Amino acid sequence: MATITRYPFVRHLRTAPTSHVVQLRDGTVRRSGTGLSFWFRPLTAVLSEVPVDDRELPLVARARTADLQEVTAQVTVSYRFEDPELVARRLDFGIDPGTGTWTASPLDQVAHLLGELASGHVMDALAGSTLREAISSGTGPLRARVTAALLADDRVAATGLRVLGARIGSVRADADLERALQTPAREQAQSEAERSTFERRALAVERDRAIAENEMTNRIELAGREQQLVAQEGTNARARADEAAAAALIEARAHADRQRVLAAAAAEAARLQGEAEGAAESARMAAYADVPYEVLLAVALRELAGNLPAIGQLTLTPDALTGALTALTAGRGE
Template structure:
């Protein structure tokens, strides 16, 4: 909006870089441009200000599809005033010389014009599509059709406007219809989720089965190894027993042979000793064969004394001495 400074009898206008200002006096265009600053007389000057920046117009367009279903499209139209002088002739953009404000509502007129044109093009674009096509095809095709139609619209160009483009945020149907349209997709998604769940469960069961089979295989392997170990330990025990029995047999045979050798040697020694003693006894008996009886008695007494136990004390009585002396005397008399 332009800034107007009041002075006695005159005014000073200073516009912005985004506003195109035009001054008319007596029906003649005196000044026209962007970012102007000039003096003017309020009683003779007619001022107009047209914005030249890019603007957007949001609107909601209602349409009916080929299958007679109502849909709503949220559209945003971007535009600008390409020819401000033509716009000022077609629409009221005049401003008050005292305040610099628009005397009317030109932007509302522009919005109504573009809104009706955009709504009409939306209706034309959706009239040839079914409800499912309009909702599921997305905003891209509709945006292209509405943009092309607005750019080619002669009334827009005649008003001095230029449509930069149109954006379609969404195409929505009635809530009940949307739920009905969403049902197959939801069921498909639910089916896909169920299938994923079933596959995950089947995979888990398969993995559990593989783990169980692996554990069973390990147990069988361990049992087989244990059986081999027991068999090997039994064989080792039998081998040790056989070896011990063989060693014991060899030891018993060695001991028997040693005892036999010892007995043989002992018997031989005893035989030899007996033969030697017999020979000695025969020699001694042969030696005593011609000895007198008294000598033999003395030898017998000596042998007897050698085999008698030890005598600590001997008591000789007169009777014993008398008998002994008598026997000795008798032997000598003979």
């Protein structure tokens, strides 16, 4: 709002950069501009302040669809005062020269005008659509139709306004009716969710089955490999046993051959030794054949004496000597 400073007989007005002030005196425009600051006489000046910034007007528009159902659309209209002097002539934006406040409610008038126009265009746009089409078609087509209709409306241009655009927040039906319309979609979504859950479970079961089959295949393969390993180990053990048996047989045969050779050598040595001893004995006996008996007896006594143990004392009694001589005599007689 404008700031007015009071002085005796005169006033000073200072406006914001987004306010357009029109000063009339005797029905003639004396000053008109944005962000003005000037002196004026309160008894002769007629002042109007029109905001020139962009403004938003939220409203709720009710309409009836082609199937006679009530719907509610949340609409936001963006607008601006394009021609402030024209607006000041068509709407009451006059301000009190003493306080700088509006003497009327011009923004309410603008809101009523734009609200009626936007609601009418919403009703016209939804009149040819069914309830399901109005709710499910989205807000884009409705926003485009309402914006185009407001831009082409002559009353808006005649008031000095410029509509920048319209936004549609939502199009809603009665709560019970909307829930009834949402039921098929909810059921379909629930069915989709259940089908997705079933598919996930089926996929999980399929994955578990694939994992189990893979594990079984691995176990079968491992069992086959283990069987091959056992067979190979048995073959290796048999080969080792055969090799050990062959080596033992060869060793036994070699040992037997050695023993046989040793035995043959020992027998040959014994035979040769026996033959040598026999030959020696024969030669000795042959040598003794022509020796006289007394010589042989003396040799025998010498041999006997050489083989007797050491005698410290020898006592000869007549009886022992008689027996020895008797035996010696008996030997000669034979």
